[in-house]
Amino acid sequence: MVDSRPSTDGEAIRRRRECVVCRARFTTFERVELPDLLVRKRNGTLSSFSRSKVLDGMHRSAKDRIPLEELERASFAVEAS
Structure with a gap:
């Protein structure tokens, strides 16, 4: 590897490499x-996380007492944590 630095978008690492043969x-x-x-x-089984399942469960338990937009923000927060 010749050089390594963060890419311009900050979400990747840009590396310059050199072939050892040519x-x-x-x-x-x-x-x-x-x-x-x-x-x-x-x-005990494992299942993939589904934000929509979390949102559906919160919506059912809130019974329209909490606005859907607030529940969506909460479901995104659950996924992010």
Whole structure:
């Protein structure tokens, strides 16, 4: 590797590399791959996280007492944490 720095968007790392055989240089961009969120169910099995399921559950339990926009913000906060 010849050089390494953050990309202009800040979400990747830009690396300049050099081939050990032909000495040609090339650029690679590396991004962090976040793992899928998993939820452990009551029976012990794992399931993929679904923001829509969280939103549906909150909407059912709130019974229209809380505006849908507020519930959506809360569901995004759950996913982000």
